[in-house]
Amino acid sequence: xxxxxxxxxxxxxxxxxxxxxxxxxxxxxxxxxxxxxxxxxxxxxxxxxxxxxxxxxxxxxxxxxxxxxxxxxxxxxxxxxxxxxxxxxxxxxxxxxxxxxxxxxxxxxxxxxxxxxxxxxxxxxxxxxxxxxxxxxxxxxxxxxxxxxxxxxxxxxxxxxxxxxxxxxxxxxxxxxxxxxxxxxxxxxxxxxxxxxxxxxxxxxxxxxxxxxxxxxxxxxxxxxxxxxxxxxxxxxxxxxxxxxxxxxxxxxxxxxxxxxxxxxxxxxxxxxxxxxxxxxxxxx
Amino acid sequence: xxxxxxxxxxxxxxxxxxxxxxxxxxxxxxxxxxxxxxxxxxxxxxxxxxxxxxxxxxxxxxxxxxxxxxxxxxxxxxxxxxxxxxxxxxxxxxxxxxxxxxxxxxxxxxxxxxxxxxxxxxxxxxxxxxxxxxxxxxxxxxxxxxxxxxxxxxxxxxxxxxxxxxxxxxxxxxxxxxxxxxxxxxxxxxxxxxxxxxxxxxxxxxxxxxxxxxxxxxxxxxxxxxxxxxxxxxxxxxxx
Numbered sequence: 081x082x083x084x085x086x087x088x089x090x091x092x093x094x095x096x097x098x099x100x101x102x103x104x105x106x107x108x109x110x111x112x113x114x115x116x117x118x119x120x121x122x123x124x125x126x127x128x129x130x131x132x133x134x135x136x137x138x139x140x141x142x143x144x145x146x147x148x149x150x151x152x153x154x155x156x157x158x159x160x161x162x163x164x165x166x167x168x169x170x171x172x173x174x175x176x177x178x179x180x181x182x183x184x185x186x187x188x189x190x191x192x193x194x195x196x197x198x199x200x201x202x203x204x205x206x207x208x209x210x211x212x213x214x215x216x217x218x219x220x221x222x223x224x225x226x227x228x229x230x231x232x233x234x235x236x237x238x239x240x241x242x243x244x245x246x247x248x249x250x251x252x253x254x255x256x257x258x259x260x261x262x263x264x265x266x267x268x269x270x271x272x273x274x275x276x277x278x279x280x281x282x283x284x285x286x287x288x289x290x291x292x293x294x295x296x297x298x299x300x301x302x303x304x305x306x307x308x309x310x311x312x313x314x315x316x317x318x319x320x321x322x323x324x325x326x327x328x329x330x331x332x333x334x335x336x337x338x339x340x341x342x343x344x345x346x347x348x349x350x351x352x353x354x355x356x357x358x359x360x361x362x363x364x365x
Numbered sequence: 366x367x368x369x370x371x372x373x374x375x376x377x378x379x380x381x382x383x384x385x386x387x388x389x390x391x392x393x394x395x396x397x398x399x400x401x402x403x404x405x406x407x408x409x410x411x412x413x414x415x416x417x418x419x420x421x422x423x424x425x426x427x428x429x430x431x432x433x434x435x436x437x438x439x440x441x442x443x444x445x446x447x448x449x450x451x452x453x454x455x456x457x458x459x460x461x462x463x464x465x466x467x468x469x470x471x472x473x474x475x476x477x478x479x480x481x482x483x484x485x486x487x488x489x490x491x492x493x494x495x496x497x498x499x500x501x502x503x504x505x506x507x508x509x510x511x512x513x514x515x516x517x518x519x520x521x522x523x524x525x526x527x528x529x530x531x532x533x534x535x536x537x538x539x540x541x542x543x544x545x546x547x548x549x550x551x552x553x554x555x556x557x558x559x560x561x562x563x564x565x566x567x568x569x570x571x572x573x574x575x576x577x578x579x580x581x582x583x584x585x586x587x588x589x590x591x592x593x594x595x596x597x598x599x600x601x602x603x604x605x
Contacts, residue, residue: 120445124485125514128548131488148445154368161445186372189441192412193404195375198366230401231394233366234385268397270389299396302389306400 086221086254087176087286089114089141089332092358093351096145096309096336102132104344106139111352114175116143116334122172123164133172141175143287143334144168148190151210151224152197153183162217169218176287176332178223178256179214181207181244198233199243207243211251223286224248225256228293228307229265240265241279248284255281258289259321260313260336264305277320282328290321290354291336310339313350318357325361333358375402376438409437416451417477419529420458420470432461448485452478469523476529476552479517479543483550486515491546491596497589504603506573510566510592511600515545518555518563526552542588544595553591556584563588571604 094114097105105112115136122129136142146165149157169177182194197203215222224247226240238246244255257280266273292311298304313321313335325331335350366385374380378399386394410433414421421429436457442450455474464470491513500508519525519541526541527534529552540555542563555563558580565575576585592598 120447123446124448126488127485127515127545129485131548150445158444164446183368184445186368188443189372190443190445190447191372191375191405192408192442192445192447193401195371195401231386231388231397234387234391235366268389298388300388300392304397304400 084221085286086223086252086284087143087332089143089175089287091330091332091362093354094141094143094332094334095347095351096334096338097133097136098337098341099128099132100341101344101347102136104348105136109140110348111355112140112348114141114143114332116145116336119144119146119165119168120148122168130171137172137174142172143176143178143332144172144174146177146179147194148184149179149210149214150183150185151179151214152181152195152203152207153185153210154206155185155187157210157213158185162214165214166218169220176223177218177220178225178287180225180227181240181247182227194227196227196229196231196233199236199238199240201237204238204243204246208247208250211247211253215251215253221253223254223256225258225289226261227265228258228261228268228305230268230304230306232269241276241281245281245284248281254286255284256287256289257282257285257324257331258291259324260289260291260293260317261307263314263317263320264293264307267303267305270302273316273320274323277324278327280324280327282324285324285328285331288321288324288331288333289336290317290333290350291338293317308339309336311337312346313353318353321354322357322360325357330358330361374398375405378402406434406437409442410434412447413437413451413454416481417454417474419477419531420454420474422531423467423470423473423528424464428463432463435461449481451481454478469521469525469528472519472521472523472525473529475519475521476525476541476543479519480550480552483515483517483543483545484548486513486545489513489515489599491593492598492601494593496601497593497598500601506576507571507604509569509571509602509604510598511602512563512567512592513544513597513599515543515550516563516567516592516595516597517543518560518567519543520560526554542591542595542597544592544597546594546596551595553595555591556587558583559588559591563592 092113097115294306382398440453455471458471524534540560
């Protein structure tokens, strides 16, 4: 592993790239300073996805965000998938590579969701080994993202921040702080999100995610938030974001919008809102 | 809590929520587990619907969603690269009794899968069409036509291309070429014998030998026209 920082993204807003926004991004990106892609959508041999990515990578720093490695899974990581990631990383030379604290593959079947794991000494060792393997395979440090939780495991032996910090300490990886996930998990588990933000090791954070969620109720009438990435960032999430920046200083900040993707001006306005908060944090007191 | 128990309950809504999963206050997770069940089934069903829009249109969205659940249990994705997941759908449809009366459906699915493969195929530059026209006939017969990675031919015993286009054709066989001029794949009609002929070109046979087994009245000009308009010819080399 190198001594380079885990993320070389600028501490400004970025957006999750969607093909329909290609023209807008290349003509007038507004507040947007970098883009993030889901790695698995760029693993074909050619065609429009890779052509657009190559063009954008000449102009913007790129964050490659994996959704399919199953780092939290029981099984060994897929060598084939690691090789595909390596090819993509070699092609794009991204400013950051990140993945999730979650599993998504069981017995070779890909479930297309970020599934939860208990936080025990055994799972800590497993995830640590997997993160180290990813960093070796890609020849770079990675960022690991906190999940959105809908339930908890009775067998967990430590809290999520202790778990993430333990992995970072053992592997040298950085962390990706998804503030929407913090809010969703805190509401769902009926604990204060502010305490999570205040305890998070901000010095390890190489990127922040902001996104929208859906609000439902469970069968007892308790609030149940769903991490949908299909709406504007909610006000409590903006407040938590400002709180995180007040602790950790400006960080590269992604607006994630993956379903019911809006027209460019709506997405750019979200990036501009993040830019205003980042600028406030940068301004001398 | 093992991944296996979690996954089994995930894929079978009739199974109870696994023990050891808890909501606030330590009560059983209950409906919270259904968030994951829903995410898995709905996201994969949506992915299949995006991949096979004509199949979905032909059977209707409600039937398609139910069918997708059966399919994804039989053929779950074996890789996180979902862009090509569903290659097994055409063959699976052949043996799925509820669509037995829609004999054309597997071939419509084959056409849609070919279009997806073409979308992600490696890039290639087409030849200037004049190069083909400049060859005298005897040299043309000795020439190999190199085809783009996106190009693939299909032959259907059904009017699969017309049905895919949303028409209601009379019963007939149809053959077609899938190609990718630029970045957007197209499906072009081929005359009878055209798909097998294109397959022989793909195997590297020079044009004259690829023509040897074609049916009487074979419309070579129509096939070459489709290959040119699909920008599917990437090089010409003369066999010695």
